Amino acid sequence: MRQKHILMIEDEESIRDILGYSLRKEGFIVDEAASGLEGLRQMELQRPDLVLLDLMLPDMSGFDLCRKLSVSLKVPVIMITAKADMVDKVLGMELGADDYITKPFDIREVIARIRAIFRRIELISESLGNEIYSIIRLGRRIEIRKDECEVWSNGEKINLTIKEYDLLLFLVTNNRKVFTRSELLDKLWGFDFPGDTRTVDIHVQRIRKKVDSGDGNSIIETVFGVGYKLGMQVRT
Known part of the structure; x- marks a missing residue:
């Protein structure tokens, strides 16, 4: 099976370090971006299978970036943020995010949620597999x-x-x-x-x-x- 490619858009270096290390250890290919603009450039170059997106970025709103990722680039997004308000969670989902994790978090939970999204995508693909027409x-x-x-x-x-x-x-x-x-x-x-x-x-x-x-x-x-x-x- 092809290795899954994850782009992490997060401005806190310590979080990028620990998440990047853990995800690579689990067999994922990981690229990192410290800002929204850098994340968009990485998206255009790499076309990852999933994006881990911090809401509180230094140069743009994570909500605006999520909207762009889900509409223009059509990639699954997991939002990671310090905000725990249910309104923010639901708004993120309605803008196209697939999941929402609140800081502080357990690395094992992040990995489990990533794998759950990939499994869900595979199940949807299998359910569409009988359709031969493109x-x-x-x-x-x-x-x-x-x-x-x-x-x-x-x-x-x-x-x-x-x-x-x-x-x-x-x-x-x-x-x-x-x-x-x-x-x-x-x-x-x-x-x-x-x-x-x-x-x-x-x-x-x-x-x-x-x-x-x-x-x-x-x-x-x-x-x-x-x-x-x-x-x-x-x-x-």
């Missing part, structure tokens, strides 16, 4: 380009976060099935996610706002009293 079309105007992890509408690229993209693709590949909010939360965020099922509603609303044409036919259909399912016909 391009999926929905209705007459939506196109999902799986190889590029992109969604297009009438020839224009739609900027979805990685979680919005994963949610849409999951419903597409299970297009005959209705999922409850709890099922979607568990499959795409994990059972230990600190938010609640409203997170699913928010992501569905954002997908609709970005993708729906306003003709009354939504890409994700609400099944009242149950949950959600794909709302468009799949074409290949």
